[in-house]
Amino acid sequence: MKKLLFIAASVVALSGFAAADIQSPPGSHYTATRKLGRALSNILYGVVEIPETIVRRTDTYGAKAGWSYGAVDGTNRAFKRLGYGFYELFTFTCPTYRGTFKPPYEKCGADNRIEMNVHDGLSEFPPELGFEGYYSHVRSNSY
Numbered sequence: 001m002k003k004l005l006f007i008a009a010s011v012v013a014l015s016g017f018a019a020a021d022i023q024s025p026p027g028s029h030y031t032a033t034r035k036l037g038r039a040l041s042n043i044l045y046g047v048v049e050i051p052e053t054i055v056r057r058t059d060t061y062g063a064k065a066g067w068s069y070g071a072v073d074g075t076n077r078a079f080k081r082l083g084y085g086f087y088e089l090f091t092f093t094c095p096t097y098r099g100t101f102k103p104p105y106e107k108c109g110a111d112n113r114i115e116m117n118v119h120d121g122l123s124e125f126p127p128e129l130g131f132e133g134y135y136s137h138v139r140s141n142s143y
Contacts, residue, residue, distance in 0.1 A: 030101040036092040038103060042085030049081060050074035080105075 053074030058066025084105055097104045 032092055032101055035088050035101045035103075039085045039088035039092055042081045043089065046078045046081030046085060049077040053077060 050071065051074070054066050054070035056066075057070030057073065060066075061069065084103070087104070092101075095101050
């Protein structure tokens with residue numbers, strides 16, 4: 001009985017030292033329901049790109065460019081959002097982008113870096129040693 005009690009106490013004491021990786025896997029916060037919500041918001045609110053782009057171009061380049069270039073660019077962006085919205089609406093049950101439910105388009109100003117979220121961990125698995133990284137000035141194919 002002493003031996004069994006000693007073994008049980010040892011297992012309980014040593015289990016406190018066991019460490020596990022408690023990060024969620026990359027892209028785990030992208031789910032089918034989030035993809036459906038993204039699709040519906042792109043369809044419903046894609047039109048807002050037109051006045052938003054007009055205002056941004058007016059602030060950057062002036063009123064004439066804002067109302068000409070901004071209107072054309074905003075219409076282009078609105079049609080893109082509408083297209084992505086319908087694409088994601090019809091495929092929201094399938095992981096289509098690299099086997100995940102991530103959006104197939106880049107966010108405005110994204111720099112394609114692996115992001116670290118405190119609650120979810122890395123946004124994707126880091127590259128292995130010897131593979132090309134995200135620094136464009138390190139390697140080039142112009143040798």
